[in-house]
Amino acid sequence: MRPLLRCALALALGLLLPAASLLAAPPTAPHMLSGELQGAPWRLDVPADWNGDLVMLAHGYEPVGVPRTTPMTANDSTATLLSAGYAVAQSAYASQGWAVADAITDMERLRQHALGELKRVRHTWLLGFSMGGAVTLASLERFPQHYTGGVSLCGANLSGEQIAADLLTTLVAFDYFFPNAAGLPATGLASHEAAVLPQGVLYQGIADALQRNPQHADVLAKRLQVAPDALAGTISLHTLVLHELATRSGGMPAGNLGVVYSGFGDDAAFNAGVQRIAPVPAALADVRAKLALSGALKRPLVVQFNNNDPTIVPHMQAVYPQMAAQAGARPLPHVLPPVGEGHCGFSEAQVVDALKAIQR
Known part of the structure; x- marks a missing residue:
């Protein structure tokens, strides 16, 4: 996890500034307004040579x-x-945390506020990084009338239900290959005991277990599509996010009672021995309702990922384009070739290029 890149940015709290609307005349100097809207800090930056377009930027x-x-x-x-x-x-x-549902509401509220400040906007675009990719997709699906198009970069372009299921797979697979790991709860990574562990303790316990059995670590890394040296960070992040989803939804939002797994070496032994967990029905219903994606786009969308991303791995990257095709989206998402390395490893020029790609 790269805590200070676009994917995990520590944004700041502002106080609502006096109304100073940016009126129709072209600004002669850069402007920055900031404040708070129903508990969500915000900022609006306008360049001196504003082109009339507004980018709604969804952080990760x-x-x-x-x-x-x-x-x-x-x-x-x-x-x-x-x-x-x-x-x-x-x-x-x-x-904070996996705040997709809040972010969708907060971004729409800010869009309305920004239009009041700017007065004359030619086009409004969505641009999301990592978790903000899911915010971008959901906002495009729910409010297509407000946007010209959107860009998802290194995006977690998955519904809440699907991401919870993927994360649960990571946790139960680790527990199968590394039972009773020192420093970790015997009840497993999906348990309440794991949820309350400090993140540093959780990471170290996972890293130590992986080091003690490189053969099992290699099987797990290949199945999860993660480089071996990034595996401990990926598993600890998946544990953190799944428990945050559980906290927000009121219980475990995913289960694996009927799942038949493959790709874990001896799949018969894995399916016989892996821990089986039932979802909490109300929690599952909550993520289905609040974190839903349908693929039914009505506005252009550009999607781009990085090479060797340990957070949004290849099988996750393919989900939304397939969903959009099945839903008959028009136009279909335009997936640009991957660039850069790691998670959200874009140069600034590549960010602007992706935005300009959707305009073309």
Whole structure:
């Protein structure tokens, strides 16, 4: 997990500034407004040579408890987007963690506020990184009338139900290959005992277990499509996010009672021995309702990933384009070739290029 890149940005808390609307006349100097809308800090930056287009920038995962400063810190890509002529509005969201549901609401509220400040906007675009990719897709599906198009970069382009199921697979597979690992609860990574472990303790216990049995670690890395040296970080992140989803939804939002697994070596032994977990029905219903994606796009969408991303791995990357095709989306998402390395490893020029690709 790269805590200070676009995917996990510590955004800051601002106070609502006096109304200073950016009126129709072209600005003669850069402007920045910031404030708070129903618990969500926000900022709006407008360049001196504003081209009339607004980018609604959805940041990625921010761990619970990361300090926020005043005014909120701009996303890494803000300066480059401003240099390219775009106004940029961004919300810190009302809550931290896997805050997709809050973020969808907060971004729509901020969009309305930004239009009141800017007065004349030619086009409004969505641009999301990592978790913000899911925010971008959900916002495009729910509010197509408000956007010209969207871009998802290194995006977690999955419904809440599917991402919970993927994360649960990671946890029960680790427990199968590394039972009773020192420093970790005997009840497994999906248990309440694991949920309350400090993240550093959780990571170290996972890393130590992987080191003690490289053969099993290699099987797990290949099945999860993660490089061996990134495996401990991926498993600890998956544990953290699944338990956050459980906290938000009121219980375990995924289960594996009827799942037949493959790709874990001796699949018969794996399916016979892997821990089976039932979802909490109300929690499953909650993520289905609040974190749903249908694929039924009505606006252009550009999607781009990085090479060797340990967080959004290849099988996750293929999900939304397939969903959109099945839903008859028009137009279909345009998937650009992968660039850069790691999670959200884009250069600033590549971010602007992806935005310009959707305009073309």
